[in-house]
Amino acid sequence: MFAQLLHPDVIIGILATGVRLATPFLLAALGEMFAQRSGVYNLGVEGVMMMGAFSGFWVTLTTGSPWLGVLAAILVGAVMGLIMAFISVTLQAEQGISGIGLYMFGWGLAGFLFRLLVGYVTSVDGFHDIPLPGLSRIPVLGTVFFDHNWMVYFSYLLIPITWYILFKTTWGLKVRAVGVTPEAADTLGVSVARIRYTCVIIGSMLAGMAGAFLTLGHTNMYADNITAGRGFIAVALVYFGRWTPLGIAGGALLFSTVDALQLWIQVLGIDIPYEFPVMAPYVLTIIVLALVSGRIWQPAALGRPFDREG
Amino acid sequence: MKRWSWILIVVLLLTTVLTACGGKQEAQTEKIRLALILPSTIDDMAWSQSMYEGVMAVQKEMGEDKMEVAVSERLGNPVDAGAAIRQYADQGYNIIIAHGSQYQNVLEEIAPDYPDVSFAYGTGYEAHDNIFAYDPQAQEGAYLQGIIAGMMTKSNIIGVVGPVEAGDAIKYNYGFQQGVEAVNPDAEVRIAYTGSFGDIAKAAELAKAHMDAGADFLTGTAQQVVGAINAAKEHGGVYWLSNDMDQSSLAPETVISAQVYHWEKVVQQIIDAHQKGETGKHIVLSFANGALELKYNPQLESQIPQEVKDAVEQAKQQIIDGTLTVKLPEN
Numbered sequence: 001m002f003a004q005l006l007h008p009d010v011i012i013g014i015l016a017t018g019v020r021l022a023t024p025f026l027l028a029a030l031g032e033m034f035a036q037r038s039g040v041y042n043l044g045v046e047g048v049m050m051m052g053a054f055s056g057f058w059v060t061l062t063t064g065s066p067w068l069g070v071l072a073a074i075l076v077g078a079v080m081g082l083i084m085a086f087i088s089v090t091l092q093a094e095q096g097i098s099g100i101g102l103y104m105f106g107w108g109l110a111g112f113l114f115r116l117l118v119g120y121v122t123s124v125d126g127f128h129d130i131p132l133p134g135l136s137r138i139p140v141l142g143t144v145f146f147d148h149n150w151m152v153y154f155s156y157l158l159i160p161i162t163w164y165i166l167f168k169t170t171w172g173l174k175v176r177a178v179g180v181t182p183e184a185a186d187t188l189g190v191s192v193a194r195i196r197y198t199c200v201i202i203g204s205m206l207a208g209m210a211g212a213f214l215t216l217g218h219t220n221m222y223a224d225n226i227t228a229g230r231g232f233i234a235v236a237l238v239y240f241g242r243w244t245p246l247g248i249a250g251g252a253l254l255f256s257t258v259d260a261l262q263l264w265i266q267v268l269g270i271d272i273p274y275e276f277p278v279m280a281p282y283v284l285t286i287i288v289l290a291l292v293s294g295r296i297w298q299p300a301a302l303g304r305p306f307d308r309e310g
Numbered sequence: 311m312k313r314w315s316w317i318l319i320v321v322l323l324l325t326t327v328l329t330a331c332g333g334k335q336e337a338q339t340e341k342i343r344l345a346l347i348l349p350s351t352i353d354d355m356a357w358s359q360s361m362y363e364g365v366m367a368v369q370k371e372m373g374e375d376k377m378e379v380a381v382s383e384r385l386g387n388p389v390d391a392g393a394a395i396r397q398y399a400d401q402g403y404n405i406i407i408a409h410g411s412q413y414q415n416v417l418e419e420i421a422p423d424y425p426d427v428s429f430a431y432g433t434g435y436e437a438h439d440n441i442f443a444y445d446p447q448a449q450e451g452a453y454l455q456g457i458i459a460g461m462m463t464k465s466n467i468i469g470v471v472g473p474v475e476a477g478d479a480i481k482y483n484y485g486f487q488q489g490v491e492a493v494n495p496d497a498e499v500r501i502a503y504t505g506s507f508g509d510i511a512k513a514a515e516l517a518k519a520h521m522d523a524g525a526d527f528l529t530g531t532a533q534q535v536v537g538a539i540n541a542a543k544e545h546g547g548v549y550w551l552s553n554d555m556d557q558s559s560l561a562p563e564t565v566i567s568a569q570v571y572h573w574e575k576v577v578q579q580i581i582d583a584h585q586k587g588e589t590g591k592h593i594v595l596s597f598a599n600g601a602l603e604l605k606y607n608p609q610l611e612s613q614i615p616q617e618v619k620d621a622v623e624q625a626k627q628q629i630i631d632g633t634l635t636v637k638l639p640e641n
Contacts, residue, residue: 013522021515111351111384121355121536121560123543219514221540224351224384228509260515266502267469267519274475278505 004268008140014264015144018257019152023217024049024210024227025252026155028234029241030162031206033248036238037166038199039179039301040088043099045207046231047106048080052211054110057222058117060124066216069124070151070209077208080106081201089196092305103231111224121223126216127151151209151217158206163245175199179299182306192306207231240289243299254288255281342377342581344369345398347408349386350508350533357478357507357533358383360555361409364573368581377581386508392416399424405584406430407577410507411477417441428584432576433477437592442583444576446595446602448478448531448553449485449636450629451569454604454622455551456489458567459527460497461618462549469520471513471530471538472503479503479531482553485636486529493621500525510537517541521548529553536560549610558607566610575601598630 004010028045035042042048052073060069080102087098127149136146145156166172174195177185182192214230215222233255241247262277346365348358362381369377380403385391391413398406399420407430408417414436417429421441432444459468468490472479487499500520504512514537517528521542528542529551536557542550543561550565552558558565572595579593595601604626606614628634 013519017515017519107384115351115353120353123540123560214511219511219537219540220544221510221537223354223510223536225508226510228506228511263502263512263516263519264523267500267516267523269498269500274472274501274503274505278503 017260021256022252027210029237031203034199035203044102047103048207049211049227050110052208053215056212057215073208073212077204081204085197085200123221126220343403344405345403354533367574444593448482452482452485453489456486460490460494465526466497467524468527469525470501473507473532507532513537514541
């Protein structure tokens with residue numbers, strides 16, 4: 001039975017699935033990275049993803065264009081990010097609690113709107129795969145990386161783009177400064193509030209896009225709780241990746257590839273109690289996290305509201 | 311300032327104490343007040359929707375003046391469900407149905423506190439005192455669907471998209487395997503689990519993996535199957551055997567048959583037993599008592615060879631009169 005698993009077609013299939021499954025994590029986690037680097041942790045990513053999934057689905061259903069759907073999902077994400085930023089930065093509320101509140105709000109609102117505006121389970125025509133000319137013909141790597149829909153490709157590009165923005169631009173430097181010593185940044189004239197607002201909104205826009213991927217780039221349908229906890233896994237990936245784009249990408253790929261592997265282990269009828277494959281992605285991620293040594297660094301001001309008088 | 315905050319605290323305490331006093335058991339009235347706790351939504355096209363439709367059908371027949379219904383959805387987590395169940399019991403609801411095998415423990419904990427209220431859960435069989443357990447014999451219809459798949463499969467690979475190895479899923483999967491084996495020992499039935507009842511995207515992914523591995527017949531249980539059905543529809547060239555309710559509206563060219571649960575019979579039995587005071591029954595849904603039914607999709611029925619339908623009909627009769635017993639794991 002294990003021999004079946006080692007068949008090249010199966011391995012390529014598993015890797016390609018792993019890349020595809022990693023996309024929502026990558027989008028949401030890279031967005032959350034900006035928010036956390038600026039000092040705000042947004043646990044409501046799951047709620048934003050759900051609203052993004054629903055908005056993307058509904059706009060596509062009514063207009064016929066998945067592009068408008070993604071745009072709607074990003075806008076909805078921005079609005080929810082604005083709410084979260086207002087609560088966390090201006091009102092200086094406890095971020096963990098307001099994040100969970102945003103999660104429940106997103107879940108409830110998405111379910112409510114779905115029932116109001118749609119009311120039954122149906123599918124849409126989402127994004128199709130675009131094999132990249134030339135690149136998709138490379139043996140093995142071609143199928144694994146270059147035969148997906150545009151959102152998957154976008155998530156690849158996001159890795160170097162976010163790295164460049166965060167580490168090579170002045171604005172990125174300001175973001176990192178605000179997340180470590182907002183007091184010092186403030187004395188140098190950096191608007192801590194504005195940076196945090198921007199980062200939280202960017203994070204939510206990407207989370208909305210991640211939700212839209214689930215409905216428009218993966219399942220082509222919407223049903224209640226379609227995100228099933230992926231938003232929380234994305235937040236965990238930010239910690240796993242030590243707040244760096246490469247770390248996050250590595251974590252997302254590790255988790256998703258093991259997830260794809262465990263599905264195939266079950267499908268091929270390999271005789272292991274199903275509980276083990278199902279928990280494998282989580283267990284392996286924890287093991288890797290424990291083995292990767294080095295100082296545990298995190299943005300020093302993470303979770304602490306900034307008050308000039310305080 | 312300090313005095314006002316003391317007055318406020320006293321007022322708040324009084325309010326809390328007084329409302330708590332009002333929450334004791336009210337006297338039993340003639341009217342049936344039924345509360346339904348669902349793990350997913352009333353429109354999930356699967357597990358929860360079929361029970362919701364059953365409850366509504368009973369209410370329609372009894373009349374809204376004789377039966378009041380309250381529904382709480384998205385309570386898949388038994389702890390949250392427990393809080394809702396207690397609230398309903400405190401508010402005087404006399405029948406509370408918690409629709410899922412995961413609610414067994416929470417009901418065991420709560421039921422002794424409310425001896426006048428009838429509680430029900432399922433799939434389950436531990437029934438006693440004021441807890442009903444309803445037990446769809448999913449393995450029966452699964453066996454029949456196994457016959458369909460076993461006789462019609464061309465690739466001899468059949469995939470099952472399972473949630474968690476519990477309750478309904480265990481029965482269904484066991485029955486299905488036996489049905490396939492009975493008619494086609496060469497066919498391979500591959501059972502895979504997502505580990506959750508509600509992860510639609512993962513169910514879709516599992517269906518895709520089955521199809522990539524060569525399955526041409528798929529089946530599965532729980533509210534997440536809608537994802538798998540959609541994936542099967544998009545892939546094309548495979549048939550889906552559905553459970554809980556007729557899911558062919560999701561994929562009219564793909565869903566070939568369905569084992570339908572007639573929950574309204576269960577709900578009616580619970581109401582009748584409650585009114586007579588004979589609570590704590592183990593209620594079985596089977597083909598013999600008409601609570602289970604196998605339906606073909608009219609659009610695809612012509613594609614089913616007559617010999618398959620005959621084999622199904624014969625097996626169904628044997629199950630009903632007891633000559634054929636579909637085995638279940640010892641537990």
